[in-house]
Amino acid sequence: MTQETEPARPATNDLVTLLDAADRLPAVRALRARSYDLLDAGPGARAVDVGCGAGRPWPN
Secondary structure: OOOOOOOHHHHHHHHHHHHHHHHOOHHHHHHHHHHHHHHOOOOOOOOOOOOOOOOOOOOO
16 A cells, blocks of 8 residues: 555545435435336346445345
8 A cells, every 4th residue: 555545545434424424314315215216127137336325225
């Protein structure tokens, strides 16, 4: 690991903490649920989650 990458860790941790907090907001949960409804992906469907927060909210 280089010295240039070491300071990025706290910023990354702060960003993930912020994204996790945003995911708990009722409006964000409703928007995410609506986007899943619009996606209309049934069982066995595949999707790529790109740039959508920390990736934790994706339903199993």
